[in-house]
Amino acid sequence: MANMPAAEVPLNEMLVTQLLHEQQPDLAHLPVHTLANGWDNGVFRLGKDFVVRLPRREISVQLIRNEQLFLPQIAELTSLNLPVPLRLGRPSETFGWPWTVSQWFDGEAAILSAPREHGGLVDQLADFLISIHRPAATGAPRNPVRGVPLRNRDRAFRDRVTPPRFAQHREIIALWEQSLRVPEWHREPYWLHGDLHAANILVLAGQVSAIIDFGDMGCGDPAVDFAAAWILFERSDRDRFRAKLDERIGTDAALWQRARGWALNLATVMLTQSDDSPEFLALGEHTLRAVLEN
Template identity: 35%
Template structure:
């Protein structure tokens, strides 16, 4: 099920549930995301509404955990200012957040990637230090690579049938098979953002200014939070990221394969509907293959 979400709906929801904010300007905010609609509310707030039932569960997760983890992190994250309820034909919970300024980083536009890599390292390490007691487990995103095997192989075969994408399917399949033989994570699970895509990062110049969209967060294999090594950072930043995180070979191989898997699945799915997602998928595939060649 999907619903139409526009300024008029947001205006009615705000007026009924948060009348103190009624009358503020409401403007849809352009985003490459596919799960939520985002609106500016005045100058200092944002309204975020799920577009599908699958995205609605993330609302409760953020409302519960963001206030708990925010004091432990060095980087600003979304602050929930209001918890909205279903109404006016809109069927799911939603949230009002404090607005976080910044821009999404673009791999091709990074001026000084090393400071950004250092900031990302600090954030990832701080997430790992959060006590994992009672945290939600991530079976799919934070579990063994084998849980992604069928979907990844299916995506590779879909890409074989799209020659204009020019993906070396034999090379990515060989890399995937090799990664499946890497040792699994057998230590205690750690806290993960679990979706560190460029669209979920905000920068001010060359520095990380905020991390957003924690709808996938939970505990699992730390390899899952190494995505920026390939979806954002060039080789110089990637080396700093790995070194300062002290990533062993097995974890690095799992992380690279997870990032590649996400890209392989995203490219055939989004190539005609979401250029931001498809473009980053192409970037990841190139970055991964360049690293191993």
């Protein structure tokens, strides 16, 4: 994506193989193939059954540690597949940061299919959020940009949303300011995925095969995860998604208004930081239309 920070340590298949020989020798014979280099982590497929995940920047090291420490606890709450660490790589002279081996899950990221095709995901994703949104463990991480009060994101939002960039600038700002007026989350912090968008949901045969990338995992206001309603679905499926959640957790108008604010925030991020990613640009355009629709 545009403005992606450079890797502070070069990640490649040779490095992964060397680390496996040193720390996980029983896996070192398996072929290694690069899958992705994101903002925070590099991801490599290991044989047919595993994935290796390594931080590419020092700021991302704590995210890997958070996954190693807390993702097993979240996985106990849901029946969906999550990338729970199977092997924990330790810092060494070869690579000075922690890294992880987890299970490979078949499926295609939902970002590669149209929102109109996501109706079959409604029940599973609603059940997933109902399952994990409960008080977090003592010492659970706090993400500084997810699950926080929306006012904490106000300056960054306004810096992004300028008239030259957004033709609907006035409408977007008005909706954002409406979200800021909603009462904040004052209950105890809940577990959060933190980044529940279409690239982090794997789909196989029209069903969720796994929820991946818990790098933004933390605790706080669950409204950030409810933003998935606008990111993933067309209006009719979004209404079903909301109705299912309301049936199980009770109607909370303020929570949904904050969720809409989070969806608006994330849409503007995707639209201003995805110049070289047509999939994320399309996702941002869909999300913005959905948020302005209702």
